[in-house]
Amino acid sequence: MEISTIEIEKAATILKLLGDKTRLTMLKMLETHDYCVCEFVEIFKVSQPAISQHVRKLKDAGLVREMRRGQWIIYSMNKDSDVFPFVQSLIHHLPNQDFKLQELEAQGLRISCD
Amino acid sequence: MEISTIEIEKAATILKLLGDKTRLTMLKMLETHDYCVCEFVEIFKVSQPAISQHVRKLKDAGLVREMRRGQWIIYSMNKDSDVFPFVQSLIHHLPNQDFKLQELEAQGLRISCD
DNA sequence: TTAGCGCATAATGATTTACTTATATAATAT
DNA sequence: ATATTATATAAGTAAATCATTATGCGCTAA
Numbered sequence: 087m088e089i090s091t092i093e094i095e096k097a098a099t100i101l102k103l104l105g106d107k108t109r110l111t112m113l114k115m116l117e118t119h120d121y122c123v124c125e126f127v128e129i130f131k132v133s134q135p136a137i138s139q140h141v142r143k144l145k146d147a148g149l150v151r152e153m154r155r156g157q158w159i160i161y162s163m164n165k166d167s168d169v170f171p172f173v174q175s176l177i178h179h180l181p182n183q184d185f186k187l188q189e190l191e192a193q194g195l196r197i198s199c200d
Numbered sequence: 201m202e203i204s205t206i207e208i209e210k211a212a213t214i215l216k217l218l219g220d221k222t223r224l225t226m227l228k229m230l231e232t233h234d235y236c237v238c239e240f241v242e243i244f245k246v247s248q249p250a251i252s253q254h255v256r257k258l259k260d261a262g263l264v265r266e267m268r269r270g271q272w273i274i275y276s277m278n279k280d281s282d283v284f285p286f287v288q289s290l291i292h293h294l295p296n297q298d299f300k301l302q303e304l305e306a307q308g309l310r311i312s313c314d
Numbered sequence: 315t316t317a318g319c320g321c322a323t324a325a326t327g328a329t330t331t332a333c334t335t336a337t338a339t340a341a342t343a344t
Numbered sequence: 345a346t347a348t349t350a351t352a353t354a355a356g357t358a359a360a361t362c363a364t365t366a367t368g369c370g371c372t373a374a
Contacts, residue, residue: 091295094228098221101290105216106332111208123351136333138352157341157350172293176215179286181205220362237321250363252322271320271371316374323368330361338353344346 092172100169103147104176108132109140113163113173114180116150119187122158122197129186149173158197206286214283217261218290222246223254227277227287228294230264233301236272236311243300263287272311 092100104110108130115121115129126137141161144150148167152159164170190196206214218224222244229235229243240251255275258264262281266273278284304310 089292092293094225094294094297095221097294098219098224100219101215101224102219105212105214105219107209107212108332110212110215114208124349132332133334134351135335135353139332142352154341159351175289175293178203179206179289180208180211183208222362238319246362247364248321249323249365253362256322268371273321317372318374319370319372321369321371323366325366326364328361328363331359332357333359334355334357336354336356339351340349341351342347342349344348 090171092169096169097172100147100149100172103143103149104173106140109144110177110180111183112140112144113149114177115183115186116161116163117174117177118182118184120160120162122155122160124158125190125195125197128190128193128195204285206283210283211286214261214263214286217257217263218287220254222250223258224291224294225297226254226258227263228291229297229300230275230277231288231291232296232298234274234276236269236274238272239304239309239311242304242307242309 104113111130112121112126123134123137123141126141127134130137141150141152145152145161148169149164150161151164152161154160167173187196218227225244226235226240237248237251237255240255241248244251255264255266259266259275262283263278264275265278266275268274281287301310
């Protein structure tokens with residue numbers, strides 16, 4: 087089976103981006119569900135600007151997409167990114183984070199419907 | 201097929217470590233051959249202390265091993281690390297770097313014999 | 315024993331990072 | 345229109361990062 091390779095320089099950039107617990111967890115969460123900023127704020131217990139800055143970095147790297155839904159902005163995995171196979175195989179090694187979603191729902195804080 | 205998972209926090213630490221072009225390239229090179237510090241110095245065109253600091257980080261994380269051979273210290277991949285499967289699948293996506301070894305040999309600068 | 319080589323460590327400095335608070339923008343609800 | 349909610353951006357700051365130069369230590373060879 088062939089594996090798609092990625093330039094070392096580009097890979098290092100992606101790895102640096104994901105070498106942050108918050109962003110890495112975000113991306114793992116986005117593997118299975120979409121999230122809005124305010125949900126991330128609830129989950130990660132940091133300020134809203136901090137979350138905005140994290141998702142912006144993910145977006146600038148082309149790893150996620152944003153779409154407005156009313157007053158919310160929903161973030162989702164960009165599966166068309168040329169580095170998606172790399173990222174996917176990476177987060178495949180991480181434990182599922184759906185329990186965070188369930189915590190949100192238990193608190194009645196789940197926004198997006200997908 | 202089952203895949204071994206790795207804690208998110210530990211994964212983020214590894215990714216931050218490899219989110220550096222020099223260290224990432226080193227690790228890819230060590231996938232197929234052992235190297236000593238002076239060879240890395242030649243290849244990466246940075247100071248010897250800079251290289252020492254990079255390999256030390258890789259060693260502290262348990263990703264590489266060192267062994268003294270005369271006046272040289274040879275670094276090799278630690279395939280017994282509990283995160284080796286994660287690291288391996290990651291560098292598997294990177295292009296082979298053996299051309300660097302061949303450049304060394306062409307210049308008569310290859311040290312370690314493995 | 316002394317000189318030279320390979321490597322590690324210490325000290326320092328410039329840059330980057332990840333947060334914070336304050337404020338601006340955009341959509342919603344009254 | 346005005347207030348509220350969700351998000352983005354700006355500005356500032358402490359800490360981490362990655363390089364450098366200077367120096368110490370261990371092995372080899374004369």
